[in-house]
Amino acid sequence: MNFQNYSEETLCVNLGCGDTFIKSKNWLNFDFKKKQDIIKSNLLKKIPLKSNYADIVYCSHFLEHIPEKKVQAFLIECGRILKNKGILRLVLPDFKKMVEEYLFQRNSANNKKSNFMMTSIIDQFVRTEPGGKLQKIFEEAEENNDQELKEYIYQRTGYDFKNSNIKNLDLLKNNSLLEKIKNNIFKKYCILISNFLPKIFKDQNLSFADIGEKHTWIYDKYLLEQLLHSSGFKNVREVTESYSMMKNFPYKDLDVNEDNVPKKGFDSIFIEAVKDN
Numbered sequence: 001m002n003f004q005n006y007s008e009e010t011l012c013v014n015l016g017c018g019d020t021f022i023k024s025k026n027w028l029n030f031d032f033k034k035k036q037d038i039i040k041s042n043l044l045k046k047i048p049l050k051s052n053y054a055d056i057v058y059c060s061h062f063l064e065h066i067p068e069k070k071v072q073a074f075l076i077e078c079g080r081i082l083k084n085k086g087i088l089r090l091v092l093p094d095f096k097k098m099v100e101e102y103l104f105q106r107n108s109a110n111n112k113k114s115n116f117m118m119t120s121i122i123d124q125f126v127r128t129e130p131g132g133k134l135q136k137i138f139e140e141a142e143e144n145n146d147q148e149l150k151e152y153i154y155q156r157t158g159y160d161f162k163n164s165n166i167k168n169l170d171l172l173k174n175n176s177l178l179e180k181i182k183n184n185i186f187k188k189y190c191i192l193i194s195n196f197l198p199k200i201f202k203d204q205n206l207s208f209a210d211i212g213e214k215h216t217w218i219y220d221k222y223l224l225e226q227l228l229h230s231s232g233f234k235n236v237r238e239v240t241e242s243y244s245m246m247k248n249f250p251y252k253d254l255d256v257n258e259d260n261v262p263k264k265g266f267d268s269i270f271i272e273a274v275k276d277n
Contacts, residue, residue, distance in 0.1 A: 003085055003274065004055065006248040013054045013081060014254075015043055016062025020263060022253050028054075044070055049081045056246060057082055058254065060091035061264055068217040075231035082275040087246050088233060091255065094269035095121075096220040101156070101267070113152050120156065120267070124215040132213070158257065158265040224271050233273035245272050 004010070014021050014029045021029040023037050028049070034040035041048055044066065057078045066074055078088050098121050105114035116137055123132045141149045142161060150161045219227075221238050228236045237245065241255040241262040255263055255270070262268050 003087060003245050004247070006056075006246050006250065010055045010246075011053060011083075012056040012058065013047075013049065015047070015057060015059045015078070016065070018061070020060060020254060022250060044074065047077045047081055051080050052083045053081045055083055055086050056249075057086070057088045059089070060254065061093070061268070063090060063092045064215045064218060066216060071217075072227060072231055075227060075233070079232045079275050084275055084277050086275045087244070088228075088273045088275070089239075089244065089249075090224065090271045090273075091241075091264060091268050092271075093215075093218060093267055094220055095218045097269065098218075098267050112149060116149070116153065117156070121218070124213065125218075127214065130213065154265070155261060156265045156267050158261065158263045160257075219269075221269060221271070224269070228271070228273045232275070234276040235274040237272055239270045239272050241268070241270055243270075245274070 008024070008026055010026055012022070012027045014027060017029040017031050017038060021027065021037065029038045030041045030043060030047070031038050032040065032042065039048075043062075059078070063071060063074070075088075082088065098117060102114055102117035102121065105111075105117060119133050119137060123134045127133065137149075138153065138159065138161075140146075141153065153159055154161065225236045235245075239245065242251045242260070244251070252258075257263055
């Protein structure tokens with residue numbers, strides 16, 4: 001079912017774009033950090049666009065970072081800026097896929113892979129320092145030249161060891177020097193203040209992972225359908241990295257690598273929903 005054709009006239013919005021976005025006159029890219037071709041915005045407040053503006057709202061691996069109590073308000077905002085019959089396309093980790101993959105690898109006695117899946121699910125909820133346990137696994141795979149594990153990580157997460165630098169997993173790497181200095185000062189201030197708190201409280205409650213690193217919740221198709229229906233969307237469908245209800249959607253720019261592996265790996269779910277007033 002295709003609702004419309006994607007073209008250079010299609011008005012598109014990419015929310016929480018990170019480093020994956022399209023440079024084009026018909027795309028507006030938003031993130032918490034200002035960079036070239038990206039508009040800085042607090043996306044947990046009102047999105048700075050008029051109502052009924054966009055034909056497409058695209059959001060990849062951002063929803064899981066939004067505080068759970070604010071997710072529905074964010075989805076309602078997505079609906080507000082969409083035109084009638086416009087499409088919301090969400091990409092995010094799929095709890096069902098990840099759990100099934102963990103169980104398959106554990107039951108197959110592939111413990112290195114099942115350990116990675118367990119860490120991939122849990123680490124971003126509990127990490128207390130930048131990179132967490134996942135970065136340590138990435139670094140060990142690189143240091144040991146473990147090709148099997150590196151390929152597995154690529155398939156599951158989309159992380160490409162050949163074209164990336166593990167030491168640059170820090171999400172602040174693309175900030176300006178001034179922003180890095182401000183963030184470092186703020187972090188040191190927080191650490192100083194935390195020294196006055198009871199150790200047992202700090203150990204259980206404080207994290208110094210960087211903004212944008214931690215997940216607040218994890219979803220599957222069932223939960224996403226509930227959320228989208230309650231936020232005013234209709235015709236909620238699970239699609240794929242290379243299929244959309246919008247014909248000619250630019251998968252290669254946003255969702256698919258050159259070897260047809262999803263940019264964020266096979267642990268992602270792709271959900272589309274339609275605004276239908």
